[in-house]
Amino acid sequence: MLRDVALQDMELDTLNLHLKKITALLSAVLGASLLYAAPVQAQSATPVPDNGTFDVEQLFAGTCGFCHSAGGRAAGKGPQLMNSPRADDFLHTRIKNGKSGAMPAFGGAFTDAQIDQIVKYIRALKPREG
Amino acid sequence: MKERWCKSGLPLIAGATLMVSSAFAQSVDTARIENGGQNDWLTYHGSYKSYHYSPLAQINANNIGNLNVAWTHIPGRSTRGLQSMPLAADGVLYYSGSYSRVFALNGATGEVIWSHFPELDEALISRQTHSPYNRGVALGEGKVFVGTMDGRVLGLDMKSGKVLWETRLIDSQKLTVGFTGAPLYAKGTVIIGAQGGEWPGRGPIFGLDATTGKKKWEFLTVAGTDEAMKTWGNDSWRTGGGGGWMPGTYDSETNTILWGTANPAPLYDWSGADYKTQGARPGDNLYTSSVIGLDVDTGRLKFHHQELPHDAWDFDSAVGEFVMLERDGQKFVVHPNKGGFVFVYDRNLAVKNVWRLVENINFVKDIDPKTGALIGRRDFSAGKVTEPPLCPFIGGGVSWNAGSYNPKTGLYYKIGQEWCMTLDVQKTTPVTAPQVQLNIGADFKMVPPPGGEIYGHLDARDPITGAKKWEVRYPEPPLGSVLSTAGNLVFVPDSRGILHAYDAETGAELWSHNNGTGHQGGIVSYSVNGKQYIAVAAGFGGMLADEYAPNFGGVYKSMPRDDGALVVFSLK
Numbered sequence: 001m002l003r004d005v006a007l008q009d010m011e012l013d014t015l016n017l018h019l020k021k022i023t024a025l026l027s028a029v030l031g032a033s034l035l036y037a038a039p040v041q042a043q044s045a046t047p048v049p050d051n052g053t054f055d056v057e058q059l060f061a062g063t064c065g066f067c068h069s070a071g072g073r074a075a076g077k078g079p080q081l082m083n084s085p086r087a088d089d090f091l092h093t094r095i096k097n098g099k100s101g102a103m104p105a106f107g108g109a110f111t112d113a114q115i116d117q118i119v120k121y122i123r124a125l126k127p128r129e130g
Numbered sequence: 131m132k133e134r135w136c137k138s139g140l141p142l143i144a145g146a147t148l149m150v151s152s153a154f155a156q157s158v159d160t161a162r163i164e165n166g167g168q169n170d171w172l173t174y175h176g177s178y179k180s181y182h183y184s185p186l187a188q189i190n191a192n193n194i195g196n197l198n199v200a201w202t203h204i205p206g207r208s209t210r211g212l213q214s215m216p217l218a219a220d221g222v223l224y225y226s227g228s229y230s231r232v233f234a235l236n237g238a239t240g241e242v243i244w245s246h247f248p249e250l251d252e253a254l255i256s257r258q259t260h261s262p263y264n265r266g267v268a269l270g271e272g273k274v275f276v277g278t279m280d281g282r283v284l285g286l287d288m289k290s291g292k293v294l295w296e297t298r299l300i301d302s303q304k305l306t307v308g309f310t311g312a313p314l315y316a317k318g319t320v321i322i323g324a325q326g327g328e329w330p331g332r333g334p335i336f337g338l339d340a341t342t343g344k345k346k347w348e349f350l351t352v353a354g355t356d357e358a359m360k361t362w363g364n365d366s367w368r369t370g371g372g373g374g375w376m377p378g379t380y381d382s383e384t385n386t387i388l389w390g391t392a393n394p395a396p397l398y399d400w401s402g403a404d405y406k407t408q409g410a411r412p413g414d415n416l417y418t419s420s421v422i423g424l425d426v427d428t429g430r431l432k433f434h435h436q437e438l439p440h441d442a443w444d445f446d447s448a449v450g451e452f453v454m455l456e457r458d459g460q461k462f463v464v465h466p467n468k469g470g471f472v473f474v475y476d477r478n479l480a481v482k483n484v485w486r487l488v489e490n491i492n493f494v495k496d497i498d499p500k501t502g503a504l505i506g507r508r509d510f511s512a513g514k515v516t517e518p519p520l521c522p523f524i525g526g527g528v529s530w531n532a533g534s535y536n537p538k539t540g541l542y543y544k545i546g547q548e549w550c551m552t553l554d555v556q557k558t559t560p561v562t563a564p565q566v567q568l569n570i571g572a573d574f575k576m577v578p579p580p581g582g583e584i585y586g587h588l589d590a591r592d593p594i595t596g597a598k599k600w601e602v603r604y605p606e607p608p609l610g611s612v613l614s615t616a617g618n619l620v621f622v623p624d625s626r627g628i629l630h631a632y633d634a635e636t637g638a639e640l641w642s643h644n645n646g647t648g649h650q651g652g653i654v655s656y657s658v659n660g661k662q663y664i665a666v667a668a669g670f671g672g673m674l675a676d677e678y679a680p681n682f683g684g685v686y687k688s689m690p691r692d693d694g695a696l697v698v699f700s701l702k
Contacts, residue, residue, distance in 0.1 A: 055559075057556070058556060058558050058559060059567075060573060061554070061556035061558055061570060061571060061572055061573055062396070062556075062558055062567060062568060062569055062570055062571065063567045063568045063569075063570065065570060065572070065573040065574065066259070066328070066568050066570045067259075067676070069573070069574065069575040069576070069680075070552075070554070070573050070574070070575045071554065071573035074575050074680075075680035076575065076576070076676075076677060076680060077673060077676035077677055078676075079680075097256075098256050098257075100209060100255075100256065100692075101209035101210050101262075101671065101691065101692050102676075102691075104256065104257050104258060104259050105253075105256040105257050106257075108257060109257075109567065128514075128554070
């Protein structure tokens with residue numbers, strides 16, 4: 001599978017050297033895997049993503065929400081992301097590079113364009129009803 | 131492989147070797163660990179009995195007022211706190227810090243005999259979540275064994291810290307996970323389990339030859355047998371999570387390793403009641419959230435009990451305590467489950483009793499104490515879970531640190547945690563290949579129990595029946611291990627940074643000391659040249675500790691989560 005190809009690439013010694021290639025592959029992979037995925041049921045507080053395939057809400061339920069409580073709406077292990085006073089660039093860089101002992105680096109998993117989409121999602125976060 | 135040596139290390143090695151030379155002649159072996167010598171702490175759980183108990187009584191309920199800091203050691207770079215259980219053999223203390231830094235210290239003075247800092251791939255570490263803390267080392271055959279975050283196990287020379295062998299067991303670049311738990315040494319074998327749980331892998335447990343480091347066997351906690359394969363629908367076994375990230379123990383009578391396994395992934399499943407056929411991982415998901423017995427020589431599964439079939443709540447069985455008891459001619463094994471129940475088994479892991487340590491539990495109505503069957507499970511569909519919130523919180527009714535059994539009082543001292551969570555379960559895309567991300571399956575948030583407050587408690591109970599003798603409460607759950615001693619003492623290192631000592635019979639607080647930062651690691655006692663010491667790891671941080679500042683404020687707001695110290699006490 002395409003995803004396996006991408007991961008084998010990641011096994012190569014220096015991640016950085018291969019970053020460009022990997023992110024390109026991974027974005028293709030993410031796109032592909034989500035095409036066969038069932039549509040998301042939960043109501044979304046977000047605008048439809050640009051390319052219509054990269055589902056940030058699922059990403060939060062799978063990964064980010066483990067630390068950013070209530071899908072980024074409350075402080076948990078990580079800070080509340082909804083209504084963040086930080087600049088877009090700051091959020092982008094933090095997602096890409098992480099912070100030692102606090103937040104994992106996702107630069108190897110997502111392209112800059114995808115991280116921009118994540119930032120856009122964060123900006124659109126609203127309190128959940130009920 | 132680069133080794134870093136302490137500049138002042140060489141003269142100290144000479145001195146220390148002289149001091150303990152007679153003792154070094156006597157190697158740490160299976161029989162010695164089994165007997166759990168008076169002066170030593172030779173394995174993570176104290177001995178294979180897993181009592182976390184010291185028979186030393188020099189420090190006792192009458193003189194504890196004179197207990198003071200003897201020495202401290204700063205391991206440096208304690209990212210996510212200092213979480214390890216120190217070990218002591220023949221006057222030398224061995225312990226590990228974050229980034230798998232290993233130290234051998236003079237147990238009486240804290241002087242560094244040697245240190246070893248493995249070289250790690252920092253780019254990999256920066257991608258990991260449950261990292262780079264390390265929870266301890268194992269001793270055996272003149273070696274110190276330690277796992278690393280990048281999937282290796284090292285065998286270090288006990289006298290010099292020199293790397294004698296190194297074995298890579300997990301492709302951490304691909305799976306993200308590695309080793310954080312202490313290995314177990316038994317019968318010429320080093321046993322260590324991988325992280326797993328949240329990550330889409332198959333959670334292996336490995337047995338290595340202690341002499342050469344060669345892999346002897348590997349057991350997959352996800353679908354490790356044909357029978358187990360049938361319990362994972364739709365190929366979900368490929369990425370089922372599992373793992374066994376805390377050391378279990380060894381039963382020499384049956385030649386068996388007893389081990390607790392971690393949860394399946396995704397943590398939260400949207401299957402609803404039809405979990406046998408629907409959802410992200412249809413079926414019981416063997417051998418996740420289970421206790422298993424493996425042949426120490428071959429890794430073959432001999433028996434098991436799945437504490438939570440199709441665990442849909444992340445209340446796994448990874449806690450490593452297997453308290454080995456005998457009562458009225460019957461042999462028992464006591465194992466706490468993260469959901470807040472304590473399971474009592476016979477030596478073949480057949481259920482003998484199940485009792486509740488924790489008050490706020492609603493993921494099931496009950497667990498049948500005769501069979502261990504879950505009664506009235508709460509299986510979620512996609513959507514919100516608020517009425518009532520799920521109890522306990524994802525941090526568990528018990529956490530991974532250990533309780534203590536005191537054979538003199540016959541009581542089991544164990545921390546319980548009272549907290550709950552709201553959830554929004556998501557119907558996530560099926561994950562069919564290992565990828566670099568976590569696989570949680572829901573958004574969530576910590577909330578107080580319905581109609582009550584969050585708190586933690588130390589219970590003193592009968593380990594077989596669960597009958598409670600006394601209880602001490604804390605405003606926030608303590609997260610460190612518990613120690614009891616023949617000096618009629620129970621030590622609890624709490625989250626605010628206070629080390630408490632209680633009367634083991636009554637629970638009356640006799641002494642306390644502020645270590646200056648929260649505890650989330652081990653505590654042991656040992657003796658050197660006739661003097662008793664208590665060693666405790668201080669240093670807060672990690673997945674559960676990180677929830678404290680936002681939820682509890684107070685002292686946690688300024689508490690570092692990248693710092694730590696080993697603090698050692700003795701009588702004045």
